[in-house]
Amino acid sequence: MKSPVQLGYTLGTSLLLSAAAYFYASNWGALSRGEKLAPLLAAIILMYALSEFFARRPGRAFLSRLSLLAGCLFFGVGVALVGQMYNSHADSYTLFAVWLIPALLLAVITRWPPFSVLSFILAHLAYLLYFFPGFRSSAISEWRIVSVLLAAAAVNLVILFLAERRLVASPAIKALSFITAFGLMLYASNSFFLESLGVWVNLPLFLLLAFAAPYYYRTRQKSFLLLSGLFISILAIVKYTELLIHFLDESFILWSLIFVVLFIWGNVRFLNLVRSSPSAAAEDNPNSDAVSAHNAFTMWASRILAAAAIAIATVLGTAVIIGFLVLILEIDHPEYAMCALGAIATIGAIAAGKLNGVVRYTFLTCGMVVGMSSGIILDSFPVLLFFLLTAVGAFVFIPGTVQRIYCLVAGAVMGWVVLDWMLDGDLPVFSALGAVLLILLLAAWLLIKQPGVRWPLLYGGYPSFLLVFYILTFITEGTAYYLMNGLFFLTVTAAVLLSLRRSLTWVYVISLIFWTAFLVYKYYDLAWKLLHKSFSLALAGLILLGLTRLYERRLGDSTELSALCTNRRRTTVWLLAAVTLLQLGFLSAQTARSEWHLAHGQTIKLELAPVDPRSMLQGDYVILSYEVSRPEWDEAQWNRLESKGKAALVLAPDGAGVYRLERLYEEGSSLQEGEVLIRGKWDGYRGFDFGIEHYFIPEGTGIDLVNQVRYAEVKLSSKGDAILVRLTNG
Template identity: 30%
Template sequence: MNNVSTKTSYLIGLVFLLSGILYFFASNWQGMERSEKILLSVGLMLLFYLTSFIVSKSISRHVFLSHWTFLSGATSFGISIALLGQVYNSHADSYMLFIIWLIPVFLFSLITGYQPFYVMSLILLNLSIWFYLNPSSHTIYRTEGEMALLFLGFAILNLLVFLVTQKHWVASKLLEYLSFLAAQGFLFTATFLEFFPGFKILSFLLYLGFLAAGFVYFKKKEEKVLLVFTCLIGAAFLFAEFIDFSFTYMPELFYLLGFAITVALLAGSVFFVRWISKYESPDNKFIPFIKKIVTVTITIVASLIGMSSTLGVVFLATGLLENGIYMFGMVYIIIALFVKERIYTVKYTLLVIGFMISGGTAIVSGEWWHVLILAAVSLYVYLTVSSTIIRVFMYILLNLLLLTEFVKVTDAVEEALIIFAVLNIICYLFTKNILLKRSSYIVALALAFSLSFVDSSHQIFYYLYNAAFIVIALAALYRANQKDDHFERWGSGIFLTLYIGYKYYDMLWSLIHKSVTFTIIGILFLTIATYLDRASDKGQERKLSFVSRKASLLIGVVLLQMAFLSVQVFKSESILKNGKEITVSLVPVDPRSMLQGDYVILRYSFSTIPELSENGEYSQEIPDGDVVSVLLRENGNGIYQYGGNFAHDGKWMDPYEKQEGDVIIDGRYDAYNSVTYGIENFFIPEGKGSEYEGRKFAELKVGSNGDAILTRLIR
């Protein structure tokens, strides 16, 4: 075993260990007290940091291990913040959680220059933006103009990060690609908002120009990946705009317009290929790439528009007759087979339209003759065309068709997934054809991944399927690293990431059990890594970790993290100890938080302030997000409710005279007549939502400063 296997084992161990920690705290296990959970989470964070410092001094040949454990400590800090929100029932997935997490991570990136910290900072920044725009526990009302400005502002923020990478002030391709995609996502969305009359048309032209300028710029710099991203985003944008424009301005001519655009795109692609082919030469290897990516983009756009228009015409002509739709698709395929290969844009567009229509119909209908005919044609196209993308598409479609027919005949979903996964694994292991090897590799992983979510009639099989996926994906990752195969490394890494992330929401397997399983896997692989490390501990170069070089600055940031956690705990515990206990009425709902587990979303009788409604008595405008102090008074049944008065900027709506038992609670104005108080979430043990159904009251502790903590729900 070489150093690659050692690094892979350490990485897998840390990833599964961190996942196990996250799953454990998210499960809200009731076997530990609040203080024990907090101490455990902070202790784990400090343990990662301490391990990083120890490794940097004692195992200097493995700089990566010191860096990864320090990164794990920074990740654990985020878990600790989320845990505080859980144990004190504060905002679920609050954007402030990610901002607070972002600050020390960004400081770490500035201090160390370590690329993963920059990438983590960008991810946390955009998560903060996402939850600012889309709070999980309440609704914020914004006009389309406000949303457009926010999207443009966040796009500029990401473009600034992209510019930093383009200027090589920070050398990170992953940061470059992620910031570019995030910026494009915000700009893409903003073009569909009506900021002012004519904004959609203006933004369409400006964004199209922006994409064209990006294409020219990346072509000049020979940035292949960014060119691909730009073309794919352009394809998605043009298709989305076609749908939006057609249904908004000329729905009756939608299908005819679609056919006209498809023909125009194909004609344009033919002229483009002829024009750019004049500049091809042995010395300029970038021109063939440009030709390929542009023609692929045109094929995607033309295929989507052509398919939409064809389906519309077929529906109008035949209704929902599956045979009619299927035959229309076959007509496209037959025409494509007679088109010469040199006019490949036209040929491949017709093939894609035909196979998408007929393939979709065959899979949905399950008619055996639909499936068999199309499977035979797919195999023929796979063997005769030269396009790599079309051949991969044919391979995936062939698997889907045969899998569909197998399930229809046998009514055995699990067995079908197992058989086809095994067949693809065999194909991957024994074929010499690189295209077939990679196609079967992705299909095998996808089928094994799908199998891990099957609700088997026997629970033991469900666990066996999950174990099989983990073994297959990890074996594939080891093999890819041994061969230094980037495609297979990324493939297995993406599927493992999807598995760990999506398993969080899989209700068939409890979080606490997943936590134990992942923790055991993590410890096992760290043990394996340590063994491999000792076996190869000879002749390796000693390097100096940033943990050693920047120790004092890093310790300073860690102390800031500890200070923040301590202050938050102290403030919350003070409210619990000294705050006034009151009972209020509520209405709950039940989702799952991204980091904190299951929780109930609550609204209170005082979440709505009548005087702040459009026709209410209060005439002054309150900016969204401003603090509002709301008066609560006890009714005759011992329940606190809205006392008919509130204050903004220290000024009461009506003159206020304090009465015995009055409670003042602070919240934030959320537009219209809604106020949120930071107590809209009550975290519950996993799977116990039914036990909290019908609870109509909640107990709060309200501090003298207006802050509140939700302590329990009662019937």
């Protein structure tokens, strides 16, 4: 099956799955618990059956694996559904840990990368939520936070090492392990959150990147060299920001100025060294193809390193310039000096054709940032227009594809600022900017033949145009809102399919990102009822699947398609069947347990605490707060509670039958007659979380519910686990 066919089936299936989710949401209040769960169990069985069906047909290996993936996703939805359906108290990490089991088994059985990626993500979510429930760590010691994060980072570095040794075959897992290790160590090194221990994490973080960049350069791994350059830029900017906030004074600005100069000089020397270093193949055979490959890679690597250096130097240089004017020279109105310095820097960078690239573009970017900032502060149209024209001039007079893409994107940002000054309202501003970008794209595609101008306009203009188009789908109103959203979705869908068919990889990747963003986030924002969204997504999915099938039939039974036929071994069939039964068994057992809980639990009444409806209403459920969630205790009680994390409260009924807080439960102690136990977690922000804070309701009824209810009926097990039954007004 060729890539366009795989993509078509994947996108069509995604639309149908989204339609099912919206249908569930729209009918939530009308469906019984059995009606909610039964279709999900049937869907898991159906996905396994489809997987077996496709596995026995030529050219359907991809659809067979895709069916298994859909079944695994249905299981994850089912795990969350059981928790929502019964409003039961459960640790967040257990949901991901349970979901991880079939995902990991399927990854081992099928050896298909999406299952490995899903397992990787679920494992990290389960691990982090185990130590930081809800990702809130305010009541956890710094030592524990740092040790937990560094342990996870160390595991990821081990995975990365094994991948380098080809013991882990998935390129996606290799990339994710590198990104995750850096992200965890960067967070652990943050001196704002971890004041005493965070600073010590900087050393291993610096060592990691100091080793990674030259290693990936030697081994010619472009993607990881790019990541290393990006991470070095992020690290330098984050650490400079930390130092700036902690030590901002005149001496710091002077040292920063010296550092920026030395940083730029060091990068220029380093890039010259990289470009001049010959490869081993070049020394053995100066005319070999290996020399050309080495030169191409060296040019690519130097661009990445130069971009990272420019990004760092721009941020640091801009901060130093502003700090120098304000703190050192103590100028009362630095915006005029900023305007002059920005003009000198930009014009000088455009004119200095022989200046080193890192120095030139650092001056150009600093000048644009400082100059445009001064124009905004002064609210001066001539100043804003001048710096917009400098971006246009840089595009015209500075050759090079990457350089002109940069100038075009900078010009688009400055154009937005200028149009915002000229026009009143976001809609006319972004409409005008989108029109200009569209004209540039059409001109580059249809009229301009010079590669040095055409490709920078396409590479830089297309993502800029889609971003502006996407913004317009939020700010239009009335009928135009729906027309704009529909037009955007059709545009990016057509771009995804056509770009893949014509092998325009860069268009395909950009379009797919915006297509996913629209489906995941934007579509929910539409004012239609959820049921209407469900039908429209289902229709779009069926149309896309039909078009994909027609396109596939035009391909015919090629050798490539026939070669993809797969006949599973009997062992694999039984293993997949066992995984399916495991998923069905867990969901059934959880449902049976919760139903037993409802039938045999003790019913109590809790008073709801006052909640602002604007923060209470979220989509199709409300967030509840209880009168017993935030006890009025002395400082000693709070200190004991902070150290526990998880805790249990003892409740007893008042004269009206409403259960009130008696005391904090001590393990092993006995309850008095009439007292009950309720278990929860203390998060230090909302108070106690009993797992019954979310109540799902019919669409659009949240405000009415807030105004009517005062109490909640709750079922308690003998161990103190709670299930929310219903809300009442008396």
